[in-house]
C-alpha cells in the first residue's frame with residue numbers, strides 16, 4: 181500500500197488516545213460487538229497499516245467497507261479525531277492501489293460510467309427486481325435467493341417508466357418570482373421516488389419560486405465516493421458544477437440528504453482548491469427543509485383549513501443531513517407546524533437506519549440488525565407516519581418496516597407539507 185492518501189491523516193491518527201468514546205455510538209460495532217469494525221478498531225488497523233505492521237488484505241478491506249459513513253464517530257470524539265474521514269481516505273487508497281472492481285463495486289462503477297444510459301440500466305434492474313419478486317421465498321428456488329430469510333425477501337423498489345427529469349420543462353416560472361432556484365433531483369428521486377420531486381416542485385410553485393431543473397444533471401457521485409473512487413466522483417462533480425453554474429441561480433435546492441452533503445461538503449473537499457467552482461456551488465446548495473423554513477420565516481405560508489383527525493408523525497434524521505449538514509431543527513419545525521400532525525419524537529432519532537446505499541447491499545445481515553433497532557424506536561412512538569428527508573433512508577425504512585410486519589408509511593417532509601399548503 182502506497183499510503184499516499186493516508187499520509188495527511190498521520191497526525192490525526194496519532195492523536196487517537198483509544199478512549200473508545202466513539203465506539204459507543206457506532207452502529208456497526210453496537211450490533212456486532214466486534215471491536216475491529218468499530219471506529220477505534222478501524223483507526224487502529226489503519227495506523228498499523230501506516231506503520232507497516234499489517235498488510236492490506238481482503239479481510240481488512242471488508243472491515244473498512246462495513247462502515248456506514250454515518251459520521252457518528254466524528255461527532256463523538258473528544259480529541260478531534262475524525263475516524264469516518266480516516267476510513268474514507270483508506271478506502272480511497274484501496275481503490276487506487278487495488279481497484280474497486282469487485283462484485284457490487286464493479287456493477288456500481290459500470291453504471292456510474294454510463295450515466296447517459298441510466299434509464300436503460302434502471303429498466304434492466306427493475307426487470308430483475310420484478311423477477312426477484314415473483315420467486316417464492318420457499319422451495320428450492322427460494323433457498324437460492326439472496327437477500328431473503330424467514331421474514332421474507334428484501335423489498336427492491338421498482339423504477340418508474342419515465343425519468344422524472346424528462347417530465348418537466350427546464351424552467352417553471354410563476355408570474356412574479358420571488359427567487360430563481362435550481363433543483364438537484366438525485367438518482368433515487370429521478371428513477372424511483374418521483375412523488376418526492378413532484379411535491380417539491382408543487383410546493384415551490386405555491387411559494388412563487390422560479391424553478392430550474394437542468395435535464396442533463398447527473399448522479400452526485402455518492403456511490404463512487406463511498407467506494408473510494410475519487411477520480412470518478414470528480415468527473416461527475418465537474419459535470420454537475422458546469423451544468424448548474426451557468427443559469428444564474430440564487431440557490432440550488434436538494435431533497436436528498438446524501439446528494440446535499442456531496443454537493444455542499446464533498447465537492448469542495450475533492451476539488452483541490454478552486455479547480456472547478458466547487459466552493460461557489462457549495463455555497464448555493466441548500467437542503468429543501470432549510471429553504472422552506474427560511475421562506476416561511478420571511479414570507480409565511482397559508483395552510484389549508486383541515487378538519488382531518490390529527491395523525492401522529494415521527495421523524496428519522498438522515499445521517500448526512502443531521503451530522504453532515506447540521507440540519508435537524510428545520511424538518512421538525514415543518515412537521516410541528518402542520519395543523520393535522522401530532523409530532524412525536526422517537527428515541528435516538530439520529531441513529532443510522534442501516535441503509536447507507538451500497539452498505540445494505542454488501543452487508544445486508546448487519547443492515548437488518550441496525551434497521552430493526554430503528555423500527556423498534558419508530559413503533560414505540562405509536563406514529564402512523566415516519567417522515568424523513570432522504571430517499572435512501574426511505575428505501576431502507578420501508579424494507580425494514582415491512583420485515584417487521586408494520587404498515588407505517590414513510591414520507592419525505594416536503595410531501596407532507598405540500599399536502600397541507602393552500603394552492
Ligand code: SF4
Pocket residue numbers: 195196197198199200201202203219220223256257258259260261262263
Ligand atoms: S477516535 Fe477519538 S473517541 Fe475514538 S478512541 Fe480515538 S480518541 Fe477516543
Ligand code: SF4
Pocket residue numbers: 205206207208209217218219222246247248249250251252253254263264
Ligand atoms: S462512520 Fe459510523 S459506521 Fe463508520 S466507524 Fe464511524 S460510527 Fe461506525
